Amino acid sequence: MLKQQLQLKLQQKLSPQQIQVMRMLELTAIELEERIKQELVDNPALEEGPEEHNDDNLLSEEENNNTETAEDISLGDYLSEDDIPDYKLEADNFSHKDRREEIPFSGNSSFHDGLLRQLGLRNLNEEDTRIAEYIIGNIDDNGYLQRSLQAISDDLIFQAGIDVSTEKLEELLQIIQDFEPAGIGATNLRECLMLQLERKPATPANLLAYRIVDEMFEEFSKKHYDKILRQLNVNKEELKDAITEITSLNPKPGGGADSFEAGGNHIIPDFIVDEQDGELTLSLNNGELPELRVNRSYADMLKDYTGNKENQTREKKDALLFVKQKLDAAQWFIDAVKQRQQTMLSVMEVILLLQREFFMTGDESTLKPMILRDVAERTGYDISTISRASNSKYVQTNFGVFPLKYFFSESMQNNSGEEISSREIKKILQECIDHEDKKKPLADDKLCELLKEKGYVIARRTVAKYREQLGIPVARLRKEI
Incomplete structure (x- = not known):
């Protein structure tokens, strides 16, 4: 049975321009440069050069509105799916990391x-x-x-x-497996280490290292040194020399060769912060980004088509629609790039304000607790926008290059009730582990007690979480001979 029904419903949708701006915001400096180059190739109505401020450059708003009314232009009516930009076909605003990974960072051979x-x-x-x-x-x-x-x-x-x-x-x-670098073509870590040891001189330390990897690799990986000492009948000094040889080997020979041959991937900072005479200056790093403008010849072409409305053939109307679509896409792209730069500057200005003391001194202990919501409230942007603007972005300071995520941390309180950053606790935790007796490394419970003595009352599971975030293994795996 067929029936008709009217339904009134509110629905929020993102315009193609908004989607494009959000995707622009996710891009790093290198990716933005590649994106602009690709757009310059794809859209003939977009070109490099300073923007021309001319009243005759484009149709006035009134002429543009009249044209759309007279010709009833609708992009969706004349574009095929192959001609529609990808930002018009996709309505979601999720991260596109897969696409980002397709951008080559190095042209050297692997x-x-x-x-x-x-x-x-x-x-x-x-x-x-x-x-x-x-x-x-x-x-x-x-x-x-x-x-x-x-x-x-x-x-x-x-x-x-x-x-x-x-x-x-x-x-x-x-x-x-006989090729360089040594260890290439191994099927697992144990075989990789053995292939490298086979090429080393037959010294007592290397021979013992080979036996350990060959016969007692599991005990070695779990640092059960007492078992190795008993079973191989060696003393601690000999075992220490053998372990030194093993730890000097490359566990990822392919990655090592890649970084040596290709030179590694260089970080290009998105922001530059300078400190002079107690004043901080912030600028966007637009080093390789070209200025963009709408192609004047395409704008003139659109004026010619719209100015001659009499006896317009189907071919001329199709040409009018094509030119208008390219001009719209070019202007959208230029506006998206400008809005990206403005949003990023606004976000970085707030970070600079909240973490001013760090940018002045470079002292990590001066970092204040800061989360995405703190920046969002001061900029007026949504938290998701702050996340996009800070993810995979870097700032160059007088003290080095830092990712923006470096400045975000949770808030905690010490014994005196003062709010401190979790980064300060991590720094103290790192110092405690750096100065521990490596023959008797500190367990998480002991680390928790040491932090309490220093005025930081946190649970053992929080200590374990911070230790893992610092990339520090458990006490048993930190043990040395």
């Missing part, structure tokens, strides 16, 4: 290219070379071969039509 170059120096036939190249392609960024040889054998027969046994794959893998 360690995989280095392995392929070393492979070219080996005297292998064409089929073995293809198989070895496939094995190298399965080595992850840390330098490990996580897939089994049987799985690789199955892939080769189905994808490349090469029937190869696991024994043959093992032979080729051993050739690859």
Whole structure:
């Protein structure tokens, strides 16, 4: 049975411009530069250069409104889905980290290219070379071969039509494991360390290190040194020398080679804060960002089309709609970039105001408790906007480069009732662990007691949480010989 029903409902929707501004706000300096370059390629109505302030540059608001009324222009009526910008197709405002990761940060070759170059120096036939190249392609960024040889054998027969046994794959893998850097192509951490130790001189410390990794790797990883001393029948000094050799090895040979070869990813600060004569100055780092403006020829083209309304053909109307869409998109993009810069400056100005003492002295203990809500209340923005504006953003100061998240911390009270930052407690906790007896490291309960003696009354689970946030392992794993 069919029936009609009227329903009145309030619904809040974000406009395409708002969505674009939010996405702009999430971008870092490098990503914004890439985004602008891409928009300049995609939209011919957008170009580099200082903005032209000319009354004839674009249609006046009145002419623009008249044109829309006369021609009944609606972007959704004439654009195909392929022509609609992605910010018009997606209505959510969630983070797009997947897209962000597609932006290349370095154009240098990876360690995989280095392995392929070393492979070219080996005297292998064409089929073995293809198989070895496939094995190298399965080595992850840390330098490990996580897939089994049987799985690789199955892939080769189905994808490349090469029937190869696991024994043959093992032979080729051993050739690859002989490449630089040492440890590459290992299937796990234990094998990686053993491959590196095999290339070291046969000193007593290296030989003992190899035995420990080979025979007692689990005990070593859990720092059960007493078991190692008894089972291998060595003294503490010998064990200490062997552990020094093991800890000097690279647990991620692929990552080590990548950072050495590619030079690592450099942080480009989004803000610059200078202190001179007791005054702080804040500026956005717009070093590589070009100035943007609407293409004058496209604006003139739109005026010509709208000024000649008589005898307009279907082709001319289509051209009018296309030009207007490109001009609108260009202006939206320029406005979004400007609003991003203004929002970021407003957020950073409040952070600068709240943490002024730190920016003057660089002393971490002067950081005040500050959460997203504190900044949101002073800027008038939503908390989600503050989160976007501060996430993955960095500020350059006279004392180094810091992420904006560095300045946010929880509020706690000491014995005297004074509000302090959780970062101050973490600093005290770090100092306690740095000065502990490494032969008898402090457990969380003992750390909790030490903090109470210093006037910071916090629970043991909070101590454990702060210790984990600092990247410090439990007491047993901090123990040394």
